[in-house]
Amino acid sequence: MTSTIELDRPIATRPRRRRRWPLVLAAGAGAVLTTAATGAAYVVSHAGNRPLPAGVHTVEVYTVDDAISTVVAPKDRPGVVGRFLGMCDADTYYVEAGGTGLCLVLNGSLGSVRATGTAQGARLDAGQAAEVRDIVRQDERGAEEPDTRVVLKYDDGWAGLVKVADLEAGGPVTGTVIR
Template sequence: MSKRRKLAWTGGVLVLAAAVTLFLVKDPLTMPGSHRVEVYGLNEEISGETQDPPGFLGRTLGMCDADTYYAQDGDKKLCLVLNGPLGQVPAARKDGKVTVAAADVPKLRQLAGEDTTLVLMAGGPAAVIPVAALTDGQPVSVSALS
């Protein structure tokens, strides 16, 4: 193999490794196991569903506009306005669900304060958790956002 060809292969491998590393660091929930995620309150008055998703750049950045995060919950396209960060909790993603262990549910309740809905952020919105769904002594498991 020529020297030029080796350099091209090496460069390609390095770019691929950098892209994979950036992806995994940006959203730790893509890795197996439990990871610390930021907890935010959802400003329900100005958050909601949208008929038209943002353009390519907006979807790439995960934003509907300058202060609104874009996420999909199944077929629903959401623009979420967040309050916080309120704190951190460990969470894990598996089989399309984000789960917070039973031991951390009281902390979620405490972080919620006046908020009625929480959003877990891991490189972007990972899950929406209604505070009413939190039961002490039981883990909370909700659909993962994409």
């Protein structure tokens, strides 16, 4: 028979706890591996920028902030992961145009125009080139330095890089292909 004094005493042995850390560790490792595998699959399959397809498309107009955009030396160009991210740092975009690597800081979108995709790059007819020129002039109001380059962007990537000086000529303009 058990005395009441023994019932009032604390229990000397604790009930055995189940160790949950192996389960938590396995779930965390599974989440990390799934995320890494998904990211790696995208990086490996990512084809980079796709030039503007043939035909007429609506493109967005961005001006390049030349004061803080830079040319990237061949030894400093980002690798596969950098190309996947498409960025040099938090607010600049890495592109290759005309064989030169560039970290561009963009202003915009300032508007949209219609461009035609060609093998040489995005082509603006005279009317659309004049519209881009007017967009650039409006963006330059009050600026200390005039804009010198415009980037055209479409849904799947960068359509082309256009020099503002080419827009001033008044005719059709073809932008450099961005890779």
